[in-house]
Amino acid sequence: MKTISLLGATGSIGLQTLDIIRKHPERFRLSSFSAGKNIDVVRQIINEFKPDLVSVLEKDEANRLKIEYPHISVLHGEEGLEAAAVDEKADTLVNAVLGSVGLQPTLKAIESGKTIAIANKETLVTAGHIVTEAAKKAGVKLLPVDSEHSAIFQCMQGEHEKNVSRLILTASGGSFRDKKREELVNVTVEETLNHPNWSMGAKITVDSATMMNKGLEVIEAHWLFNLPYDQIDVILHRESIIHSMVEFHDRSVMAQLGSPDMRVPIQYALTWPDRFPLPDTAPLDLASISKLHFEKADYNRYRMLHLAYEAGKIGGTMPAMMNAANEEAVAAFLDSKLTFLQIEEVVERAMEQHSPIESPELGAIIETDAEGRAFVRSFLS
DSSP, X not given: OEEEEEESTTSHHHHHHHHHHHHOTTTEEEEXXXXXXXXXXXXXXXXXXXXXXXXXXXXXXXXXXHHHOTTSEEEEHHHHHHHHHTOTTOSEEEEOOOSGGGHHHHHHHHHTTOEEEEOOXXXXXXXXXXHHHHHHHHTOOEEEOSXXXXXXXXXXXXXXXXXXXXXXXXXXXXXXXTSOGGGGTTOOHHHHTOOSSOOOOHHHHHHHHHTHHHHHHHHHXXXXXXXXGGGEEEEEOTTOOEEEEEEETTSOEEEEEOOSOTHHHHHHHHHXXXXXXXXXXXXXXXXXXXXOOOEEOOTTTSHHHHHHHHHHHHOTTHHHHHHHHHHHHHHHHHTXXXXXXXXXXXXXXHHHTOOOOSXXXXXXXXXXXXXXXXXXXXXXX
């Protein structure tokens, strides 16, 4: 039986991870989890899964939960997040938190020797060189949870890394894939959050619409699969049936297909190198789908994808600057303080004013993250 520590339990990926644990009680146990402010859901998780340790965001909420559940350890804030990540009873960490807050808990979990199932893109985007080196040194496996990286990982099973010539990440195009750029001027938050294929949290859905989500995945793929950026391509694929592809140097291409259901890559990360049944996931019916569509990614239309490639190629602290500015800009958009197209404007300005540090240590990355957020807040004021 695998024992799981889950960071970000009340988010979209977290809840679907709990569904996997729920479906296989004989194989998985939830030992600890972290959550933010959704305390009603926290209580439901505690009552159903009976973990040993829980961390929430606010101290007052933690104190109330301590009174309600005196038999478990209840912590809060960054200290609680890290405590959940290094829970000695857990052998696997599922990092499903949003944002750069997931970086330090991941590093702590690596130090403690846990297998890392990583859905937190920002950890690798901001500090990929540190995380991958730490995992290598500790002999820890980084297992991708994102559907695109899981697809690549699955296509690579039994293959030699030296034979890979190209990774091809597929992108749905997001909520506005059928709109021209000039039609995006007055789009609303509600329209942006209406994704055609996937059920995701608000931040990721906005990132999907701007294509920053795909840009973050490009940088993540660079670190996970050790390939330069000119060997990582993005192609628009509106059906989200092919989740990504690997091209080998003999020009063979392997693709992983399936119905859009995030529980599939989550479960594969938890069961690898084995596979377990997932009976309530719809089987793929290609005859019913009939056609699959592909389109070249337009970097002028999707400016954020271009910015992400540029940040990755520049390297150093630039991806951390880009990510921090994007997180703050998306939060401002969701709060109706920025328009949709202003998100990319703010991110580009933040990158332009930043002087990147090469091969930064963790402290420099944390400082850059704070600098990027401060820049956006200054822009807003």
